[in-house]
Amino acid sequence: MLYFTRWKAAAILLTAFVVCLFAVPNFLPEKMVQSWPKWAQRHVVLGLDLQGGSHILLEVDTNAVRKEKLEALRDDVRRVLRDARVGYTGLVVRGNSVEVRIREGSNFDQAVEKLRELSQPLGGILGSTTGQRSLDVTTEAGSLVRLTLTEPAITERIRQSVEQSIQIIERRVNELGTVEPLIQRQGIDRILVQVPGLQDPTRLKELLGKTAKLDFRMVDVSIPAEQALQGRLPPDSEILYSTSQPRTPYLVEKRILVSGADLTDAQPGFDQRTNEPIVSFRFNTSGARKFAQVTQENVGKPFAIILDNQVISAPVIREPILGGSGQISGSFTVESANDLAILLRAGALPAPLTIIEERTVGPGLGQDSIAKGKTSSYVGAAMVIAFMLATYGLFGLFANIAVAINVAMIFGVLSLLNATLTLPGIAGIVLTVGIAVDSNVLIYERIREEVRGGRTPINAIDAGFSRALATILDSNITTFIAAAVLFYIGTGPVRGFAVTLGIGIITTVFTAFTLTRLIVAYWVRWQRPQRVPI
Amino acid sequence: MRLLRIVPDDTKFDFMRFRRISFPLSALLSILAISLYFFHGLNFGIDFKGGTLIEVQSKSGPADLAKMRSTLGSLGLGEVQLQQFGAPNDVLIRIAEQPGGETAQQAAVSKVRGALGNEVDYRRVEVVGPRVSGELLSYGVVGLMLAILAILIYLWFRFEWQFALGAMIANVHDIVLTIGFMSITQIDFDLTSIAALLTILGYSLNDTVVIYDRIREMLRRYRKMPMPELLNASVNQTLSRSVITHVTVSLALLALLLFGGQAIHSFTATMMFGVVLVGTYTSVFIASPILIYLGVGTGRDALTAPDRDK
Numbered sequence: 152m153l154y155f156t157r158w159k160a161a162a163i164l165l166t167a168f169v170v171c172l173f174a175v176p177n178f179l180p181e182k183m184v185q186s187w188p189k190w191a192q193r194h195v196v197l198g199l200d201l202q203g204g205s206h207i208l209l210e211v212d213t214n215a216v217r218k219e220k221l222e223a224l225r226d227d228v229r230r231v232l233r234d235a236r237v238g239y240t241g242l243v244v245r246g247n248s249v250e251v252r253i254r255e256g257s258n259f260d261q262a263v264e265k266l267r268e269l270s271q272p273l274g275g276i277l278g279s280t281t282g283q284r285s286l287d288v289t290t291e292a293g294s295l296v297r298l299t300l301t302e303p304a305i306t307e308r309i310r311q312s313v314e315q316s317i318q319i320i321e322r323r324v325n326e327l328g329t330v331e332p333l334i335q336r337q338g339i340d341r342i343l344v345q346v347p348g349l350q351d352p353t354r355l356k357e358l359l360g361k362t363a364k365l366d367f368r369m370v371d372v373s374i375p376a377e378q379a380l381q382g383r384l385p386p387d388s389e390i391l392y393s394t395s396q397p398r399t400p401y402l403v404e405k406r407i408l409v410s411g412a413d414l415t416d417a418q419p420g421f422d423q424r425t426n427e428p429i430v431s432f433r434f435n436t437s438g439a440r441k442f443a444q445v446t447q448e449n450v451g452k453p454f455a456i457i458l459d460n461q462v463i464s465a466p467v468i469r470e471p472i473l474g475g476s477g478q479i480s481g482s483f484t485v486e487s488a489n490d491l492a493i494l495l496r497a498g499a500l501p502a503p504l505t506i507i508e509e510r511t512v513g514p515g516l517g518q519d520s521i522a523k524g525k526t527s528s529y530v531g532a533a534m535v536i537a538f539m540l541a542t543y544g545l546f547g548l549f550a551n552i553a554v555a556i557n558v559a560m561i562f563g564v565l566s567l568l569n570a571t572l573t574l575p576g577i578a579g580i581v582l583t584v585g586i587a588v589d590s591n592v593l594i595y596e597r598i599r600e601e602v603r604g605g606r607t608p609i610n611a612i613d614a615g616f617s618r619a620l621a622t623i624l625d626s627n628i629t630t631f632i633a634a635a636v637l638f639y640i641g642t643g644p645v646r647g648f649a650v651t652l653g654i655g656i657i658t659t660v661f662t663a664f665t666l667t668r669l670i671v672a673y674w675v676r677w678q679r680p681q682r683v684p685i
Numbered sequence: 686m687r688l689l690r691i692v693p694d695d696t697k698f699d700f701m702r703f704r705r706i707s708f709p710l711s712a713l714l715s716i717l718a719i720s721l722y723f724f725h726g727l728n729f730g731i732d733f734k735g736g737t738l739i740e741v742q743s744k745s746g747p748a749d750l751a752k753m754r755s756t757l758g759s760l761g762l763g764e765v766q767l768q769q770f771g772a773p774n775d776v777l778i779r780i781a782e783q784p785g786g787e788t789a790q791q792a793a794v795s796k797v798r799g800a801l802g803n804e805v806d807y808r809r810v811e812v813v814g815p816r817v818s819g820e821l822l823s824y825g826v827v828g829l830m831l832a833i834l835a836i837l838i839y840l841w842f843r844f845e846w847q848f849a850l851g852a853m854i855a856n857v858h859d860i861v862l863t864i865g866f867m868s869i870t871q872i873d874f875d876l877t878s879i880a881a882l883l884t885i886l887g888y889s890l891n892d893t894v895v896i897y898d899r900i901r902e903m904l905r906r907y908r909k910m911p912m913p914e915l916l917n918a919s920v921n922q923t924l925s926r927s928v929i930t931h932v933t934v935s936l937a938l939l940a941l942l943l944f945g946g947q948a949i950h951s952f953t954a955t956m957m958f959g960v961v962l963v964g965t966y967t968s969v970f971i972a973s974p975i976l977i978y979l980g981v982g983t984g985r986d987a988l989t990a991p992d993r994d995k
Contacts, residue, residue, distance in 0.1 A: 528940075582937055589933070596923075626895050636883060
């Protein structure tokens with residue numbers, strides 16, 4: 152156990168040294184590290200609880216996705232039957248299905264065949280088909296056709312929505328100008344947004360929470376809105392309220408003239424005459440053409456600019472707008488105009504998002520936590536070092552050296568993995584010091600026993616190591632299992648704890664098996680001890 | 686230099702005889718802990734109960750709790766708890782989960798921000814909606830079960846099944862007592878508590894495994910020694926190590942408890958109880974003597990199984 156070939160010893164020292172080296176960038180000023188090659192720049196990332204920031208978990212409204220998909224299907228059915236000149240009644244959305252009755256039995260089969268064409272194969276990985284289709288088409292009593300959305304089709308649609316949403320959120324968050332935001336999918340229908348170093352997350356939440364669906368529609372002037380509110384609602388119009396207080400109702404047509412998808416740019420600015428904040432926008436070619444046509448046909452009538460089903464403003468068209476650009480005014484503040492421009496540039500979310508979890512830590516608390524983590528680490532380490540020296544003397548010193556290298560290696564591995572350090576993570580490191588010391592205690596106690604058992608010093612040391620190492624391995628694996636489980640179930644700070652605990656166990660086993668042994672081996676070779684000093 | 690020796694070299698304490706006290710004692714304590722859980726309950730934090738937690742720091746001297754309480758009480762948010770948190774100008778505000786789903790929670794935060802305005806610094810805001818809190822709780826419980834199961838399987842492979850079973854009984858005992866502790870102290874039970882429980886599990890097992898390792902070794906070496914004597918010898922031989930290790934771990938924990946701040950206070954307090962008090966006791970007084978009842982070492986003379994380890 153105490154014999155090391157020269158180059159095995161060298162390999163052990165080199166490994167420890169290199170791993171420790173990776174920890175170096177954490178302790179140097181950022182400017183200095185930036186000029187290094189990328190692989191050497193890896194460093195420990197401070198968790199949101201230490202550097203301050205917001206963790207926001209969003210959930211896609213899957214019901215809205217389902218509803219939208221069903222309504223699109225209903226429109227498709229209507230179009231198909233009209234094109235095929237098939238008479239139908241009772242076209243409705245019911246549960247997960249669209250139902251329709253074909254009037255005449257004679258063209259029932261033809262209609263069903265046409266409707267079946269709406270069902271598409273669902274793509275698997277790499278374009279292979281999975282054999283599943285987007286719709287189940289069933290018939291009943293020779294007249295009813297039921298088109299049901301299959302679960303895989305809905306899941307696929309939700310997946311797409313989440314992916315689109317992530318892209319749009321990325322654009323929105325990047326506009327805030329924060330460093331290294333993290334945006335990623337979680338589970339099937341969730342998106343995790345982590346933005347470090349944010350003083351107040353209110354603005355972030357506002358940017359995330361808005362669908363930002365912009366429509367231009369005509370105001371229905373056939374009857375006053377008040378009258379429509381009392382129940383005489385024209386079939387192709389609906390009541391929407393204004394964003395400004397007091398909330399005034401508007402009767403607007405359901406038909407969308409131009410939508411936000413046709414915008415190419417939006418910028419905040421000021422109205423030249425009134426000096427009010429406004430948002431100016433520009434349409435793409437097809438949007439510009441549509442808008443020009445509509446404004447030409449409707450001079451003198453009001454139209455409504457609608458954001459997320461609320462009327463921002465309803466100006467009267469004074470003259471045709473042919474240039475493809477325009478501006479929205481509507482009691483904005485400078486900031487709200489700016490935010491709206493950001494939202495319009497980033498595009499609308501395919502479905503509404505709800506915040507289901509938020510954890511924000513202010514920068515002040517983060518600073519305090521770092522300071523407290525440091526103090527407790529230093530105090531803890533000092534007490535453990537003193538205790539080990541008092542208990543084992545010279546061997547205690549060996550143990551302390553091993554533990555110091557161990558902690559440096561933990562930082563090295565954390566840097567290598569670009570892992571996140573949280574406050575519980577620091578607690579994990581402090582506890583690792585406890586475990587790391589334990590491995591030395593196990594070895595030394597065993598050596599003591601072997602000495603008492605009557606062995607010669609060198610023999611006792613040798614036997615002590617070989618017997619204790621099996622125990623060290625067994626006991627550490629059990630703790631490691633607990634850390635691994637913690638890593639899988641935990642999020643954020645707790646996961647940070649699992650990471651440092653897990654890495655700590657690995658480095659502990661490494662140092663116990665190699666470094667401590669090497670140090671003691673060299674000491675034995677050098678001193679040729681007549682008795683073991685513990 | 687004279688070295689510190691906490692446990693004398695030839696300690697021969699009769700741990701096994703103590704089982705006549707330790708087993709009933711543990712049974713009693715476990716029943717007590719379980720009834721505490723059911724009748725006194727745990728102080729579930731927002732992770733598992735949903736709701737909002739806001740830590741504020743008043744910008745001008747010590748916070749006026751009474752004034753804050755009346756300001757927040759008039760917002761119609763239901764139960765609002767205020768608590769001094771560490772320093773006199775730090776206040777922890779807890780708001781119960783609002784009826785009306787996910788968006789209602791966010792609305793509550795805006796109301797509080799509006800009411801307290803700029804007089805305070807918002808150091809921490811945590812909002813957990815009803816859906817997430819339910820999931821977190823089931824994750825936590827499932828995780829704990831999984832960990833016990835995984836460790837059980839590992840021990841079963843490394844030792845004999847009796848050892849695995851003994852360790853598991855010891856394990857459950859640790860967790861039950863720690864939950865009892867959490868119930869008495871009404872420490873916030875949240876995700877970090879689950880982390881604490883898992884760590885306690887790992888440490889306590891660590892300890893148990895060290896003793897089991899020795900028992901296994903002794904079983905191989907002394908085929909004729911009566912079981913209680915053998916177990917006693919094993920525990921006594923590893924006693925010095927157990928004590929020294931626990932001193933170092935408690936020193937580390939003590940530093941965290943004293944200087945780690947409020948944010949990890951409940952975490953370290955729980956660990957202190959679980960690792961230092963319960964874990965040590967369990968491995969010595971429960972995990973080892975229980976092997977007698979589980980029938981380890983009976984019929985050892987017939988044992989001819991080869992050493993799997995070497």
